[in-house]
Amino acid sequence: MSTEHSKKALEYQAEPEVVTRHDRTFWNVRAKRDAMAQSLPEWEALRDAADRIKKHTETHLDEYLLKFEESASRNGVHVHWAEDAEEYNRIVYDILSAHNVRKVVKSKSMLTEECHLNANLEARGIDVVETDLGERILQLMKLAPSHIVMPALHVHREDIRDCFMSTIPEFGEFRQEYFRRNPQLSPSEVDSSDPTMLTFIARLHLREQFMTAGAGMTGANFGIASTGDVVVCTNEGNADMSTAVPPLHIVSMGIEKLIPDYEAMGVFQRLLARCGTGQQTTVYTSHFRGPKPGGEMHVVLVDNGRSSILADPGHWQTLKCMRCGACMNTCPVYRRSAGYSYSYFIPGPIGINLGMLKDSGRYSGNVSACSLCMSCDDVCPVKVDLSSQIYRWRQQLDSIGRANPAKKLMSYGMSFVFNRPKLYIGALKAARMVNALPDCIVYSGMNAWGYGHRMMEFPKESFHSLWKKGIDNVK
Amino acid sequence: MRIGLFVPCYVDALFPEVGVAAYKLLKSLGLEVGYPEKQTCCGQPMGNAGFETKALPLARKYDELFSGYDYVVAPGASCAAYVRHFHPEIMKESGCTAAEKTTDIVEFLHDILKIKSLPAVFPHKVSVHNSCHGVRELGLSSPSERNVPRFNKIIDLLKLVEGIEIVEPERRDECCGFGGMFSVEEPAVSTRMGQDKLRRHIGTGAEYVTGPDSSCLMHLEGIARKGGESIKFIHVVQILAAGL
Incomplete structure (x- = not known):
């Protein structure tokens, strides 16, 4: 009775020490988040406030979107509306081609992953360079993100070294530069996959990209309706480099990213990094309010299914999600099966739900990846009822023809017996016969418990x- | 006070001693304890598997059998949580009365009876297994994710037992990976979660793992035996009823 996720997860168990390392890495992130949560006495009140603000904004999205457009336009920003991924990709391409841009530098954006922007632009001859270090590593390795906040944390540094050596032509030159600037270090004593050295090499490599790009693209963590600010949180300053050097800045923003005003921003600012990475705040929190002198700034507001989610009474609250990743870090199944075991590009509890909302037929293989432990509900800063939503998806699988036949048979069988007390009591007596079964049956592939x-x-x-015999006499 | 004893199906079949301990403990506290013999299952296995419609007749039956009692007490936190939180939703058209009176035996002793002493003696070191639905649905202990004052009703009760030494594993309320149908649908991850949990319980140096859910204990015991580990497993009610 294997689901898509369970098959991939089984393959992932082939190297137990890799699982140990992945689990420990992300548990440590959760532990840092816990320390942050415990350090603020008003933590639970902050979560309540964030939940209320998001509920309010999502249910008044029509007003706030127009307000944002008005504020941003007043600031000299060009605002575009994209109903789906196709329209979004076309809008971005049109802006770039109107400016004769051949190369784009890009800070991290899950929305561009969702819409397959990179492949789309590359197919039309535009070079797209990811500038978040993790995203750049994955781009050079031709891999997809395994986590939404720490996309390459599953990649080992030896593999990063090998990748850089084969994809960055100036690798040797940059390495020499590293030792020239650090004369106290001896090249023969520094490990060839030394993280500081590899980061330095990436830095010089990216610096060249920033200097030669015709446009910079960013995502948006928040869009502030009252002022038209686009807020981008990073730890590497790459969003700032992407926007400071090239004259053209294009922001990709899902319509659910809106919040009303600066007071609301104060609540989310305090929650995002604490939940996501266990930092008090990200190193950079950049507010982009308008084009720089002589430049242009565009914001593309993307729906791509979000307004349909808003109309779904069982699942609209997924729109509250601000993509901090805390539900993945705490998920015991995610930590032990890793991002690639999930068929949707966002893994973990929120990814299970968003995948089902995107295409329930295609992504139903992830719904098994939950033991209903409910830890995700407790870490979520905006109180999305993640586990209840997964429970509800399970109730719908049968009606869309995606129920697991073996599980259905078991459920129907159990129900048949449990609904007939006499049969149930008979079964209790017969159950002892299982004790006498030979091991070859008990531990056959037919019995998942025997695994x-x-x-x-x-x-x-x-x-x-x-009880029947007289319970008071039982010793 | 008339108590209806709900013995979850798998406890009935596999751990009858847990039902016996619950019965004896409640009787020793002067309560009138009834056991409707037509009871079977609360419906959780089907509901969690995605077949709530198959749980509906069981929820109805449960309500019919138990609605006449002052409280329904179950030695099983997860089943009690399913009844209390899911039965009202499943039966929203017809309504139900037994769900809100249903408690796990730990919360019943701790919150309703508020017992302050027990005759039990258990001179052993035990590692407490804080099962997910006990923690996050019934509130038997403070969830480690949340910033709330720390408490643990299981430990409060165990402290009434003479001679006992109580410890908790690292990652005190991380899931053990049982999850009902999850363990058969995702056996690889379920087993790995169980192995990790077991290692942390063993790491405390305890002789026993104890908790309010025999289902988690059954899962961990199956993994322990397969791995040749000798640590023992006991439901918390068996410790509280020791000597009765």
Whole structure:
């Protein structure tokens, strides 16, 4: 009764030490988040406030979107509306081609992943360079993100070294520069995959990209309706480099990213980094309010299914999500199966739900990846009811023809027996026969329980039977 | 006070001693304890698997059997949580009365009876297994994710037992990976989660793992036996009823 996720997760278990490392890495992020949560006495009140603000904004999105457009236009920003990924890609391409841009530098944006912007632009001859270090590593390795905030944390540094050596032509030159600037270090004593050195090489490599790009693209963590600010939070300053050097800045923003005003921003500013990475704040929180002198700034507001989500009474609250990644870090299944076990590009609890909202037929193989432990509900800064939503998706799988046949058979069988107390009591008596089954049956591939467990032994008598015989006499 | 004893199906079949301990403990506290013999299952396995419609007749039956009692007490936090939080939703058209009176035995002893002493003696070191639905649905202990004052009702009760030494594992309320149908649908991750949890319980040096859900304990015990580990497993009610 294997689902797509369970098959991939089984493959991932082939190297237990890789699982240990992945689990420990992301548990440490959760532990840092916990320390932040415990350090603010008003933590739970902040979550309540964030939940209320997001509910309010999402349910008044029509007003806030227009308000944002008005504010941004007043600031000299060109605002565009894209109903779906295709329209979004076309708008971005048109802006770039109107400015004869051949190369774009880009800070991290999950929306561009969602809309496959990079592939789209590259197919039309525009070079797209990711500038977030993790995203750049993945781009050079031709890999997809495995996490929405720390996309390359699963990649080992030896592999990054090999990748840089084969994809960055100036690798040797940059390495020499590193030792020239750090004369106290001896090249023979520094590990060839030394993280500081590799980061330095990436820095010089990216510096060249910033200097030669015709446009910079960013995502948006928040859009402030009252002022038209686009707020971008990064730790590397790459969004600032992407926008400071090239004359053209294009922002890609999902319509759910809006918040009303600066007071609301104060709430989210305090939550985002604490939840996402366990930092008090990201190193850079940049507010882009308008074009720089002589430059142009464009904001593309993208729907791509979001207004349909808003109309879905069981799942509209996923729109509150601000993509901090805390639900992934705490998810015991994500930590032990990693991003590529999920078929949707966003993994973990929020990804299971967003995938189902995108295409329930295509992404239903992820719905099994939840033990319903509910830890995600407790870490979520905006109180998305993630586990309840997964429970609700499970109820819908049968009606869309995606129920697991074996699980359905088990559920129907159990229900049949449980609805007939006499049959149930008979089954209790018969259960002991399982004890006598030979191991070759108990541990066959037919029995998923036998994969990791020694089979349990059924006792001589059930509680029902003890009660019937007179429970007060039981020793 | 008339108590209806709900013995979850798998406890009935696999851990009858847990039901016996619950019964004896409640009786020893002077309560009138009834056991409707037509009870079977609360419906959670089907609901969590995605077949709530198959849980509906069981929820109805449960309500019919238990609505006449002052409280329904179950030695099983996850089942009690399912009844209390999901039955009202499943039966929203017809309504239900037993769900809100349903408690896990730990919360019943701690919050309703507020017991302050027990005759039990258990001279062993135990590692407490804070099962997910007990923590995050019933509030048996403060969830580690949240900034709320720290408490643990299981530990409060165990402290009434003479001779016991109580510890908690690292990552005190991380899921053990049982999850009902999850363990058969995602056996690889479920097993790995169980192995990790087991290692942390063993790491405390405890002789026993104890908790309010025999389902988690069954999962961990199956993994322990397969891995040749000798640590023992016991439901918390068996410790509280020790000697009765």
